[in-house]
Amino acid sequence: MSYRLKPQILNDPFQDPVLYMPFQFEKRALLCDLGTIDLLSPAQLRQISDIFISHTHMDHFAGFDLLLRGLLRQNMRLSFYGPSGLREHISHHLKGYSWNLAEPGPGGLEIRVHEIVSARQYRCQKFRFHNRFDPGPTTSVTIQNGLILSDLDITVRMAILDHKLPCLAYRIEESPQYHIQKDRLVEQGLLPGRWLNTFRRALHDQQPGDVLLPIADGPSPPMQTLKTIKDDFTLCQPGKVYAYVVDCQFNQQNIDRLLPLIHKADTLFIEAGFRQQDADIAWERYHLTTEQAGFLAGQARVGKVEPLHFSHRYIDQKDALIAEVNAAFAASLDGRLILSPPPSD
Ligand SMILES: [Zn+2]
Ligand SMILES: [Zn+2]
Structure with missing residues (x-):
């Protein structure tokens, strides 16, 4: 696909x-x-x-x-x-x-x-x-x-x-892609044309299923309902979802705002600035750690996590940073890792 x-x-x-x-x-x-x-x-x-x-x-x-x-x-x-x-x-x-x-x-x-x-x-x-x-x-x-x-x-x-x-x-x-099945058109004696763009726009605009649309180009074309065209002539392919998260503190308000936003994204691009051993520094600088990034990815049930924005202090530890994110992601997914932010003042 x-x-x-x-x-x-x-x-x-x-x-x-x-x-x-x-x-x-x-x-x-x-x-x-x-x-x-x-x-x-x-x-x-x-x-x-x-x-x-x-x-x-x-x-x-x-x-x-x-x-x-x-x-x-x-x-x-x-x-x-x-x-x-x-x-x-x-x-x-x-x-x-x-x-x-x-x-x-x-x-x-x-x-x-x-x-x-x-x-x-x-x-x-x-x-x-x-x-x-x-x-x-x-x-x-x-x-x-x-x-x-x-x-x-x-x-x-x-x-x-x-x-x-x-x-x-x-x-x-x-947006979802509606793939026109040309063999179905042919079976019904229809030809592809500009009318398909009218149909696609009606789909995007979420027009009601009973709205009448042309099924041919030219003057006085035959009409059909949007629902019939969709059901008879298309295959729906859902779109991918991507989330991009950088530079934030692991505090409760951020977690509460983030999780719905990144929920079930196919790919989460997320900062993992600091190693977990330096969580105190990450907190002071309003950044995430590797473990926090992986934890959030698991809680949100994303498909894949792509960490980025590593601190230069770990320039020779790239593999270790990635491994920490992935381990936390797996542990968060199956419930072995629960992280809580420090209590607010
Ligand atoms: Zn930054
Ligand atoms: Zn910044």
């Missing part, structure tokens, strides 16, 4: 965490965090449509200028999602350069920033190259159940975690 996204951790686990997620069948890619992105080619940069920023510590955001330079002359829209303060950070980056040669006009690079100011609201603001990146008006949008993006291909939710500042974790779900 083929899936929409093909996620790749870009850097070594001791370097900046960046998750690059190209679509297999489209010229589009997602990015989680924006630290060092030197490994991305100009063509790969141009495919990025949406960037999910956990927080703006340098190791998660220092690639902004490189990305901006690579995309400046592109006629495209780049959407950013991130925590409180993101609009200001991006605005200051943009103000750090001179744009006097940018000619006013339509098109050009548009940066659209979605700043998640609370669990229930984000603020959206546009910055356009041809407008010399002057900030546009701000609009406020209500968030329900953590949902920040939903389109034909993906649905993205977030949770706000505590890293001594707000740090966002993300859940990225592929």
